[in-house]
Amino acid sequence: xxxxxxxFPGSLDDGDARxxxxxxxxxxxxxWHGDDDLRGVDAVVLPGGxxxxxxxxxxxxxxxxxxxxxxxxxxxxxMPVLGICNGFQILCESHLLPGALIRNDHRKFVCRDQxxxxxxxxxxxxxxxxxxxxxxxxxxxxxGGFVADEPTLDRLEGEGxxxxxxxxxxxxxxxxxxxxxxxxxxxxxxxMPHPEHAVEDLTGPGTDxxxxxxxxxxxxxx
Amino acid sequence: MARYVVDVMPxxxxxxxxxxxxxxxxxxxxxxxxxxxxxxxxFEIELDGEPSDALLDEVRAxxxxxxxxxxxxxxxxxxxxxxxxxxx
Numbered sequence: 001x002x003x004x005x006x007x008f009p010g011s012l013d014d015g016d017a018r019x020x021x022x023x024x025x026x027x028x029x030x031x032w033h034g035d036d037d038l039r040g041v042d043a044v045v046l047p048g049g050x051x052x053x054x055x056x057x058x059x060x061x062x063x064x065x066x067x068x069x070x071x072x073x074x075x076x077x078x079m080p081v082l083g084i085c086n087g088f089q090i091l092c093e094s095h096l097l098p099g100a101l102i103r104n105d106h107r108k109f110v111c112r113d114q115x116x117x118x119x120x121x122x123x124x125x126x127x128x129x130x131x132x133x134x135x136x137x138x139x140x141x142x143x144g145g146f147v148a149d150e151p152t153l154d155r156l157e158g159e160g161x162x163x164x165x166x167x168x169x170x171x172x173x174x175x176x177x178x179x180x181x182x183x184x185x186x187x188x189x190x191x192m193p194h195p196e197h198a199v200e201d202l203t204g205p206g207t208d209x210x211x212x213x214x215x216x217x218x219x220x221x222x
Numbered sequence: 223m224a225r226y227v228v229d230v231m232p233x234x235x236x237x238x239x240x241x242x243x244x245x246x247x248x249x250x251x252x253x254x255x256x257x258x259x260x261x262x263x264x265f266e267i268e269l270d271g272e273p274s275d276a277l278l279d280e281v282r283a284x285x286x287x288x289x290x291x292x293x294x295x296x297x298x299x300x301x302x303x304x305x306x307x308x309x310x
Contacts, residue, residue: 057291060288060291064288092293093291098293099293100293100294102239103240104239105237106239107240107243147236149293
């Protein structure tokens with residue numbers, strides 16, 4: 001499958017995301033924030049970083065980039081979209097996902113290997129995992145606290161839309177230890193930790209993140 | 223020329239880590255009796271034309287669409303020099 005990775009001004013992890021897509025057995029296609037052409041891709045990754053310098057709010061300016069008009073439209077038709085870290089923030093600002101991400105409750109940037117439980121595995125990004133799989137991938141954020149009002153949180157839990165949850169101690173004050181969520185259909189997933197940094201033994205804490213990039217192929221052939 | 227002010231504040235129920243940091247610093251500087259601090263943003267927006275309800279609505283639309291995130295923030299809009307309204 002062709003997987004587009006968007007580069008915004010200030011994206012940091014677009015290179016690693018393209019590499020992870022390739023290692024996951026798919027073809028990585030570089031997409032540009034200022035171009036509304038998705039170049040025929042089958043799925044899109046919005047990578048981590050500090051797009052537009054995080055000015056105003058994280059993801060607030062990126063939401064209105066020309067490429068996002070196409071991404072929002074394609075997501076509405078069912079195209080798989082994965083937002084990692086800053087990409088998760090952009091998906092919330094775009095209203096493709098509910099809630100918002102605010103500054104870590106302890107006010108410090110956090111960078112560490114984080115244990116997670118994968119709870120929703122019927123998405124095109126997580127179908128390679130067993131339900132309840134416990135994995136360790138990199139977490140690095142300054143504004144990773146997931147917040148939403150109580151009815152929204154209850155709906156996310158009730159509809160099984162919590163994709164990943166933090167294990168051990170909560171690293172950023174996210175409500176109900178939520179690390180990642182999906183839309184109702186499951187094609188749009190936002191995740192604060194970085195699976196693209198955990199796809200090779202040489203770098204990172206292992207290869208537990210690879211499943212996010214191999215799931216696309218298996219979900220198509222399932 | 224019309225100049226409007228948009229104040230954006232974190233919703234009361236949303237944690238405000240920046241406000242908390244300021245709150246923690248004030249007593250260390252000798253300011254006693256501070257019970258809470260909330261930190262927000264202020265935008266000053268200049269528009270062509272005389273002040274009008276239509277312009278005020280335009281600025282309100284900017285606040286809704288871009289300047290604030292309704293999930294975590296409230297905003298208030300007023301013409302500079304006029305009294306502030308209430309946060310919605």
